[in-house]
Amino acid sequence: MNDDAVIRLDGVWKVFGERAEEAMEAIQQRNLSKAEVLGEFGCVIGIADCSFEVQKGEIFCVMGLSGSGKSTMVRHINRLIEPTAGDIQVLGRDVLALNAEELREMRAVNLGMVFQHMALLPHRTVRDNVAFPLQIRGESKSRRWEVSQRCLERVDLQGYEDRFPRELSGGMQQRVGLARALASDPDVLLMDEPFSALDPLIRRQLQDQFMALSAELGKTTVFITHDLDEAIRIGTRIAIMKDGRIVQIGTPEEIVTEPADDYVRDFVEGISKLKLVFAHSIMVPLAEYQAKDWEDLAVSPRAAHSTDLDTLIDISTATEQPIVITSDDGMDVGVIDKPTLLKGIQGGKA
Numbered sequence: 001m002n003d004d005a006v007i008r009l010d011g012v013w014k015v016f017g018e019r020a021e022e023a024m025e026a027i028q029q030r031n032l033s034k035a036e037v038l039g040e041f042g043c044v045i046g047i048a049d050c051s052f053e054v055q056k057g058e059i060f061c062v063m064g065l066s067g068s069g070k071s072t073m074v075r076h077i078n079r080l081i082e083p084t085a086g087d088i089q090v091l092g093r094d095v096l097a098l099n100a101e102e103l104r105e106m107r108a109v110n111l112g113m114v115f116q117h118m119a120l121l122p123h124r125t126v127r128d129n130v131a132f133p134l135q136i137r138g139e140s141k142s143r144r145w146e147v148s149q150r151c152l153e154r155v156d157l158q159g160y161e162d163r164f165p166r167e168l169s170g171g172m173q174q175r176v177g178l179a180r181a182l183a184s185d186p187d188v189l190l191m192d193e194p195f196s197a198l199d200p201l202i203r204r205q206l207q208d209q210f211m212a213l214s215a216e217l218g219k220t221t222v223f224i225t226h227d228l229d230e231a232i233r234i235g236t237r238i239a240i241m242k243d244g245r246i247v248q249i250g251t252p253e254e255i256v257t258e259p260a261d262d263y264v265r266d267f268v269e270g271i272s273k274l275k276l277v278f279a280h281s282i283m284v285p286l287a288e289y290q291a292k293d294w295e296d297l298a299v300s301p302r303a304a305h306s307t308d309l310d311t312l313i314d315i316s317t318a319t320e321q322p323i324v325i326t327s328d329d330g331m332d333v334g335v336i337d338k339p340t341l342l343k344g345i346q347g348g349k350a
């Protein structure tokens, strides 16, 4: 396992139904499809052979259509669901080997959950809702107040401490939920469609706020969404699921520029690439560029990994010269001329 991996799933399967073990054996021997497993055993495949690692500090988005297995997969991480087969590690510990007490402790100390509808406690104030995990842990009142104050400030809800959940908008309630998840300072946040019920503007604000918070606190997050725009906006990497299987894992740029199959391609089709695709993925490598005189490449060089299509278009409209692309350490590594840029905008590799 990579040293920085906080979560690791290895060949995890979940088969729902009374004959799950039997069905699992048959799947392993005969490679049955989802429909065959349903027909033959009356069992539903929730997730199939899922493997991935999430590194420290990543926002790992899990994206797919309804019923593709997103929630089932994430609920394995805190063992709300027991796998039918496979291994699961969190912070280097074998989650499936934990006894009830150890599991309770891991959920309380290491893992925080945020859901679509946070089910705040209606008769408790915002402050007491946020402090609830600490109360369960037996922390003193002054400590609870101090922590809940800090967490409410982090989600911009200072001043609302003494309100009740019903007095807050949906977006504010979700922020209280996030503050509650942060109160126990978990290593990992598991977020299941936390912003999906909110209107687009509020949703965007919460995404921005969450990204800033995540960068500041360095939390490792698994974030479920059925919205590729959201996954691309906030994800360090994205896992795309279909029929219980992971069909592709990649950075937003990789998903958009190199969709693994037609399913992913369909999702990606409507996504604007201008802020997602960077110079390195469309440039012609220097060695292959049928260069005229290097002196002609007069435009000031641009960095391969931080110059997006949008910026390249701006530069290119102001000059006829090709653009020199440099590596992180300032070496010239490639060239983008107008035909290359047009190809990049259309989605073709140079």
Ligand SMILES: Nc1ncnc2c1ncn2[C@@H]1O[C@H](COP(=O)(O)OP(=O)(O)OP(=O)(O)O)[C@@H](O)[C@H]1O
Binding pocket: 016, 017, 044, 045, 046, 047, 064, 065, 066, 067, 068, 069, 070, 071, 072, 073, 226
């Ligand atoms: N407790 C259960 N018993 C039987 N089948 C289940 C159970 N939970 C989930 N499933 C099935 O497992 C598959 C994956 O469901 P899951 O809820 O994980 O999908 P999802 O991608 O999270 O969907 P949504 O976006 O609608 O929440 C579906 O076919 C679902 O019907």
